[in-house]
Amino acid sequence: MKVRTLKKDKVNIITLGCSKNLVDSEVLSGQLKANAIDVLHENKKLDHNIVVVNTCGFIDKAKDESIETILNQVELKRRGMLEKVYVTGCLSERYRTDLETEIPEVDAWFGTFELPLLLKQLNADYKKELLGERLLSTPKHYAYLKISEGCNRTCAFCAIPLMRGKHVSKTMEEIVFEAKNLVKQGVKEIMLIAQELTYYGLDIYKRRALADLVNRIADIPGVEWIRLHYAYPNKFPLDVLDVMRERENVCNYLDMPLQHASDAMLKAMRRQSTRTEIEETIAAIRDKNPGICLRTTLIAGFPGETEEDVESVKDFLQQQRFDRVGIFTYSHEEGTSAYELEDNIPAEEKQRRAQEIMEVQQEISCEKNREKIGNTYKVIVDKKEAGRYIGRTEFDSVEVDNEVVIHSTKRLQPGTFVNVKITKAYDYDLEGEVLEH
Incomplete structure (x- = not known):
């Protein structure tokens, strides 16, 4: 008589999209481990029986990658190499109803705030006491630390509020506790992330409290570097620069996505700043901290963008000489206010404009790098x-x-x-x- 043995579940998590998604996957991993469930991240061996795909729904390219990944996992399930496929994250939050119809082979879909439900599906209990504890998927010497969820901005092109909701800050105590746990795991560099860092604290402390938060994290023994990502230029809290200048373990680095430099496009994008105001903010930042490295991201091909607008961006880059620049082509997203506009620039033309802008930055980057020789x-x-x-x-x-x-x-x-x-x-x-x- 054959005795049937029950194989223990092993869960593989596949993460797509931004660093905020990566943190969510790490939190899920920590919860599963605390429930004595084997969990891996981006496992290539295919020795797992359950997959959780943490999706991105930000722009067309990211959505396509998410859907392709889901279909690949469903195919593995069809071939008997997987038992269950679950999907979570932004794409699932935004398009769940449609996806359930189009890809019925997925066993269950979960939104961005349904971690307890996902854990229940995996026969695990949500452990509230695991505040900030997670299994790192990055090399152990650096980690991302999410200080808030969602966003209150109304940028015309952005679907993040549709998927992540309004801005909700974590408390300083919660963040400091999590930072200390990261240091215990060997983390030396902490990258603070949020959809909008500079809004931190307005909801719970009724003031912009990023400077205080950074100071408290800088006080933690073992934190060698703190890095700031995704700061909005409008009403930028300049006291953060004082902390950056005074604390040795706060990197002279600021990631400030500006998206454009033409007044017409900034207004159409609902960015709440003019080019002059942005230039004044940058000047104030560099005045406070002359050695700062400024990174920005831009969008090419927003509806109605003209060649004159593109030239304005190129001129802006040549004037401001950012250390780092990234660029996206505009993606026409349902539910955003820009979706009401005609997406009137062909994909090839968007790409051409992006390339043209990056060629300007490439030259600036090369010049800045050459200045570092000998240092x-x-x-x-x-x-x-x-x-x-x-x-x-x-x-x-x-x-x-x-x-x-x-x-x-x-x-x-x-x-x-x-x-x-x-x-x-x-x-x-x-x-x-x-x-x-």
């Missing part, structure tokens, strides 16, 4: 790749910014800091040698 910088070692050590300065965030190719006669461990003298510069990367003590 020495504190660099964090991220990894060893193809026989070379790769790291970053305080002016560079993970994946989106420059890297430093590090030459060393000694073995270097990821997560350690070394002083590197820059010897070569490229358009977007640097090369240098470790200064031996």
